[in-house]
Amino acid sequence: MTVVVTGLGAVSCFGSGTAALWEGLLRAERRPVPAPETCGLPTRPPLYAAPDPVLPSPAPGTPGGEPVGRTGALLATAVTEAVGDAGLTAGELLDAGLTVGTSLGDIDLAETPGATDRYPATHRVTAGLAGRFGIGGPGHTLSTACSAGAYAVGWGAELIGTGQADIVVACGGDAFSRVAIGTLQRFGLVDPECCRPFDVDRAGMVTGEGAAAVVLESAGSARRRGARPRAALAGHGWSCDAHHPMAPEPSGEQLSRSVARALEGTGEVPGAVVLHRAGVAGNDAVEAEAVGRAVAAVGGTAADVAGYAPKAVMGHTAGAAGVFGCVIATLILLHGVVPPNAHVTTPDPGCPLGIPLGGPAPLTRPSVLVSGTGFGGNNAALAWRAVG
Amino acid sequence: MTTVITGTGAVVEEPRPAGEDGPGAAGWFDPAAHLGRRGWKYFGPPTRYLLAAGNTALGRRHDEPPLTGGPAERLGVVTGTQYAIADVHRRMDDTLTTTGVGGIGPAEVPAFSMNTPGSQLAISTGARAFSVTLTNPVTGGLEAVQFAVSALRAGRADRVVVAATDRAPTGEDGREEREEYDAAAALVLRGHPAPGSSRPAGALTGITGGVSRFVPRRADGARDPAALAAAGRRIAALVAGAGDVPLVVSGPAAAAGFGHAVLEAVTASLREAGGSVRDPAGAVREARHCAVSGLLELIALARTEATGVVVSVSGSGHLTAVALGDPTRS
Numbered sequence: 001m002t003v004v005v006t007g008l009g010a011v012s013c014f015g016s017g018t019a020a021l022w023e024g025l026l027r028a029e030r031r032p033v034p035a036p037e038t039c040g041l042p043t044r045p046p047l048y049a050a051p052d053p054v055l056p057s058p059a060p061g062t063p064g065g066e067p068v069g070r071t072g073a074l075l076a077t078a079v080t081e082a083v084g085d086a087g088l089t090a091g092e093l094l095d096a097g098l099t100v101g102t103s104l105g106d107i108d109l110a111e112t113p114g115a116t117d118r119y120p121a122t123h124r125v126t127a128g129l130a131g132r133f134g135i136g137g138p139g140h141t142l143s144t145a146c147s148a149g150a151y152a153v154g155w156g157a158e159l160i161g162t163g164q165a166d167i168v169v170a171c172g173g174d175a176f177s178r179v180a181i182g183t184l185q186r187f188g189l190v191d192p193e194c195c196r197p198f199d200v201d202r203a204g205m206v207t208g209e210g211a212a213a214v215v216l217e218s219a220g221s222a223r224r225r226g227a228r229p230r231a232a233l234a235g236h237g238w239s240c241d242a243h244h245p246m247a248p249e250p251s252g253e254q255l256s257r258s259v260a261r262a263l264e265g266t267g268e269v270p271g272a273v274v275l276h277r278a279g280v281a282g283n284d285a286v287e288a289e290a291v292g293r294a295v296a297a298v299g300g301t302a303a304d305v306a307g308y309a310p311k312a313v314m315g316h317t318a319g320a321a322g323v324f325g326c327v328i329a330t331l332i333l334l335h336g337v338v339p340p341n342a343h344v345t346t347p348d349p350g351c352p353l354g355i356p357l358g359g360p361a362p363l364t365r366p367s368v369l370v371s372g373t374g375f376g377g378n379n380a381a382l383a384w385r386a387v388g
Numbered sequence: 389m390t391t392v393i394t395g396t397g398a399v400v401e402e403p404r405p406a407g408e409d410g411p412g413a414a415g416w417f418d419p420a421a422h423l424g425r426r427g428w429k430y431f432g433p434p435t436r437y438l439l440a441a442g443n444t445a446l447g448r449r450h451d452e453p454p455l456t457g458g459p460a461e462r463l464g465v466v467t468g469t470q471y472a473i474a475d476v477h478r479r480m481d482d483t484l485t486t487t488g489v490g491g492i493g494p495a496e497v498p499a500f501s502m503n504t505p506g507s508q509l510a511i512s513t514g515a516r517a518f519s520v521t522l523t524n525p526v527t528g529g530l531e532a533v534q535f536a537v538s539a540l541r542a543g544r545a546d547r548v549v550v551a552a553t554d555r556a557p558t559g560e561d562g563r564e565e566r567e568e569y570d571a572a573a574a575l576v577l578r579g580h581p582a583p584g585s586s587r588p589a590g591a592l593t594g595i596t597g598g599v600s601r602f603v604p605r606r607a608d609g610a611r612d613p614a615a616l617a618a619a620g621r622r623i624a625a626l627v628a629g630a631g632d633v634p635l636v637v638s639g640p641a642a643a644a645g646f647g648h649a650v651l652e653a654v655t656a657s658l659r660e661a662g663g664s665v666r667d668p669a670g671a672v673r674e675a676r677h678c679a680v681s682g683l684l685e686l687i688a689l690a691r692t693e694a695t696g697v698v699v700s701v702s703g704s705g706h707l708t709a710v711a712l713g714d715p716t717r718s
Contacts, residue, residue, distance in 0.1 A: 040485050066704070094615060098602070103501065105523070110474070111481055120474040120557040123502070123523040127704030130602040136615045138600035139706060140531055143502035143523040151520060155535070162538050164599070179480045183497055186489040238518040238544060240465070242454065242510045245498035254516055257461070375498065376507025378519055 003157045004229035004387060006222050007086025007215030008327050009078035009171070012314050013048040013208055016077055018085075021314075021324075022331050026360060028342035030313040031194045032206050035176060040111075045181050045190055048208030048315030053077050069106025070175035072125045074211035079129055079171055082213035086227055088167065090134055097137040097165035099156040100126045101148030101172035102319035103374075104180060105141070111178050125173070137165045143319065146276070148172060149212070150322025150372030150380035154236040156216045166221040172323035173211030180318070181207055189280060195316070197277040197284060197309035198355050200346040205278040208315020212323040214330070231330040234367060234383040235265020241377020248283055248377060252290030255379040259294035259371060262381040269300030270383065271365035272338045273353065274325040276373045277309040278316045283373065285350055291371060292352040305369075306361055307353030308332075312342040325370035326382060333386045336363050389541050390715040392580040393592040396687045397444025398573040399437050403566075403676055417570070423450045430495040434472045435505040437572030438553035442509045445549060445574035454514025464517035464545035466535045467506030468528030468552035470679040472521075475555060476500060505553050517545035526640060526675055526702035527600070528552060529573065529683035533710045534598030540579045547578040554678035567641065571677035573684050580715035587716050593694045594715030597626050600708040603646070611646060611705070619707060620653025626711035627697060629661035634696035636685050638673040643703040647672035650701055654709075675700065686710055 010017065013032075014024030024030055032046035039045075053073035068076075088096065102125055109119035126141040138159055142151045149172030156170035184190045184205065191203040222229050237258035243249035263270070273291055277284045292302035310328055311317075317324055332338055337360035347355050354361075366386035373379050401416045419428050422440035427450075431439070442465075443450055455463060476499040483491040498504045503521040510519035520535060522528045529552030536548035556568035580587075580594055601619040603611045627633050635654060639647040655668045675681030682700030689696050690712055699709040 042488050094612075095618070102523075104473075107477075110477060118478065120471060120478070121525060122474075123470055124525060124704055126524055127602070127702070127706060131604050131705060134604045134612075136602050136604060136612070136618065138534075139524070139602040140535075140600065141523045141528075143521045144519070145501050145503050155520075158538055158542060162541060164538070178484055179477055179500055182484040182489045183480070183492055183500060186492040187494070187497070238520075239461070240507075240510050240516050240519040242460065242514050242516045242519070245501075245504055245507050245511070254461075374503070375501045376503050376510070376519060378503060378507070 001161050002219040003160050003216050003233040004219050004222050005214050005231045005330050006217055006227040006229055007082040008330060009082030009213035010327055011050055011074050011077040012210035013050055015051055017081060018327060024313060025310060025339040028313060028340045032315060040178050041182055045185055046194065046206045047176060048206060050074060050209035066124055067109055067119060068128055069109045071102060071106050071173045072128045074175060075125055075129055075171055075173040076132055078211040078213040079133060079169055082169060082215050083133060086215035092167060093134050094136040096135050097156060097159045097168035098126060098130050098135045098139040099152040099168055099170045100141045101152030101322060102141060103143060103145055103148055103174050104177050107177045108175060135169060144378040145374030145376055146318050147322055147372035147374035147378045147380050148319035150382060153214060153323060153326050153382060154238065154380050157233050157236060160216060160218050167217040169213060170216055170323065171211060171213035172320040174318035174320050175209045191279055194343055195279045195311050196343040197279045197312055198341045198344045198348050200348050202279040202281060205280055205316045208317045210317045210320050212320050212327045214323060214326055229387045231333050231384045232387050234385040235262045236382040237261025239379045243377050246375050248286045248373060250286060252286040255287060255373060256290035256293045258379045259291055259381040260297055262383040263294055263298050266367050266383045266385060268367060269295060269298055269365060270305055270367045270369040271363040272306040272308055272332055273369040273371060274329050275307055275309050276371050278311050287371060287373060288351045288353055302352035303354050305353055306338045306356050307351065308338050309341055322372035329368040329370050329384045332363055332368050333366065333384060337361060338363055390580050390594045390596055391537055391540055391577045392587060392594040392715045393575050393690055394578055394588055395445040395447050395576040397441040398684060398687060399440045401570040403569055431508060432476055432499040433555045434469060434553045435508045438505040438509050438551055439512060441572040441574040442549050442551050445576045446513065454512060456514060460514040460516045462517055462546040463515040464539060464548040465506050465510045465515045465519040466532040466548060466550050467521045468532040468679040469502065469505060469521060469554055470523055470525040470528055471554045471557055472502050472505055473500055474557040524706050525704060526679055527682060527700045527706045527708040528679035530700045530708040530710050531600055533595060534600060534708060536577050537595050537598055540577060547576060550575050550577055552680040552683045554680050556678060568678050569676050571680040573680050573687055575687060583717055592690045593712050596711045596713035598710040599623055599626060603705045611649060616649055616653050620657040623654045623697060623699060623709040624657035624661055626709060629663040631664045632666045633663060634689060634693050635665045636673060636689055637699045638675045638681055638685050639701035640675050640703055643701050644672050647701045650699055650707055
């Protein structure tokens with residue numbers, strides 16, 4: 001069964017909307033700002049901060065109900081755009097699925113400074129969205145660390161492919177967390193300047209805030225609704241390193257296996273790959289090699305595939321990253337160009353993939369791969385193909 | 389393709405009368421008895437519980453080497469949890485705001501990620517098909533079953549360890565007046581070749597399917613009756629008009645009303661389809677073990693019945709149902 005994308009939504013450091021996201025990616029200039037003074041850390045780490053979200057409208061039936069944190073509000077912003085873009089009616093939403101990738105959920109509710117009002121139930125974001133939008137089908141929260149968004153999209157497609165839903169809103173979101181950034185700082189994993197994934201002098205990741213959403217549906221459902229497909233999912237693969245709770249397996253064998261399974265669906269070499277690449281040298285190298293091997297296995301040459309690392313200009317958005325990857329892949333297919341990689345002085349000589357620099361590069365083949373990895377070696381890859 | 393349960397395991401902190409809780413209550417679980425003398429010191433309680441339950445379900449010793457090669461790539465792990473990071477996150481946040489980043493110890497870092505218990509189970513067993521963690525409150529454990537059944541049917545694994553683990557938050561004032569308790573549970577699912585073939589030795593019954601729904605509230609705060617009725621029909625469809633179906637609905641005390649409404653909706657839908665529930669006046673069972681609760685109910689039912697339905701509901705409006713069915717029958 002073919003699964004297509006019929007709606008997109010995003011809120012990021014570029015502001016609300018996929019148009020703002022695409023414009024920001026093309027400009028390739030954005031740098032992080034210091035985290036808010038109230039972040040509670042002795043040195044304010046760099047952060048690709050999202051604008052303070054404004055909840056689109058009150059959720060029905062929830063006056064005085066469970067609190068909504070920053071991640072939940074960002075997600076509501078992205079889902080509002082995607083649902084509107086897809087033209088979904090209330091009746092269609094009542095039977096639609098909802099898959100949410102998030103690492104820490106509404107963690108700000110647990111990181112409040114007071115000792116008595118901290119809220120431990122941080123992972124209620126899916127219920128908040130389902131209640132707000134009246135989404136009555138299967139609603140699941142996936143927390144596979146930084147690949148959660150990629151899994152949310154993959155699982156959403158699986159729900160459609162197995163007949164458990166015709167339409168699924170797949171989304172991902174994460175916001176600033178003192179514990180997450182403090183921990184990364186503690187172990188020297190934060191680049192104090194900016195995220196520079198393709199620069200030989202990269203010095204770590206920089207976190208970002210945001211949420212992204214895609215409306216997935218069967219091609220038949222889109223046809224019946226008269227919705228315009230923007231991209232089709234050609235395949236997706238999962239694997240687990242089963243190696244270390246925080247570090248990737250050095251050979252990248254399992255990641256390559258998940259990419260190979262995703263590419264099985266296309267039967268062709270992708271024109272570009274939206275990488276997970278976050279500026280952590282060891283992880284970046286494992287991913288690029290693993291993707292390169294999978295590309296070679298379908299008859300391609302890694303250097304002919306445009307590698308793109310959006311985290312350079314929007315930071316690592318954790319559970320949102322994989323969904324952002326899918327939104328960006330769809331935009332690349334729609335526009336026919338790959339945005340330039342940013343903040344590169346000396347390109348990483350060890351990367352086997354092509355590295356577009358300086359300006360948008362033409363997409364040479366009509367399919368785009370998205371790669372997601374996370375703590376615990378949780379790998380997921382999705383292959384998207386142009387439609388129409 | 390249907391599936392068969394080839395093993396189960398659980399470690400459960402039993403609720404105590406008021407006044408018997410407190411720091412000493414943590415002694416209900418002896419890690420060394422389950423995990424040996426070494427190797428678990430730096431794991432948080434949710435991870436320790438999960439390893440104990442997972443190893444039991446797989447019938448493996450804690451010190452057995454992980455799988456490798458093809459068998460490893462065909463074994464998956466799905467874990468439900470809602471509070472895996474709550475305690476450690478609060479402790480780390482306190483450290484950051486008092487001592488600073490230098491106070492964070494390397495050993496506790498992985499514990500701030502919700503997937504760490506499931507990932508450690510995958511590492512320990514060598515599960516390389518996938519390791520996915522589902523974090524909806526209460527229903528996460530049964531959602532893991534639904535996920536695993538879909539993954540098996542999609543050919544993403546040959547066997548899946550379906551698990552759930554939780555450590556109820558201690559709160560700011562200790563563990564007095566607790567309504568939630570610690571637990572982990574696991575079952576191993578594998579595809580059953582075909583009706584008519586015999587059940588593997590030692591196996592319980594099978595899982596025939598699962599369904600998740602969300603029942604939103606209307607503007608007046610009441611649960612949407614149309615969504616509730618639709619959920620009832622979907623759940624009843626899992627057993628296709630069967631008669632005398634054991635039906636277990638569980639939820640937190642605060643969601644008892646919602647649980648009753650779900651029970652009634654399923655009973656009505658099943659009756660319309662020509663079937664029946666064994667005990668239509670049955671009570672909603674209180675879910676006291678967070679996201680593990682539904683999985684504990686499923687395991688308990690599978691040990692005594694070949695068929696039946698277990699439903700887990702949350703106060704937020706999520707519900708997940710899983711149906712048991714004899715895999716040797718068509």
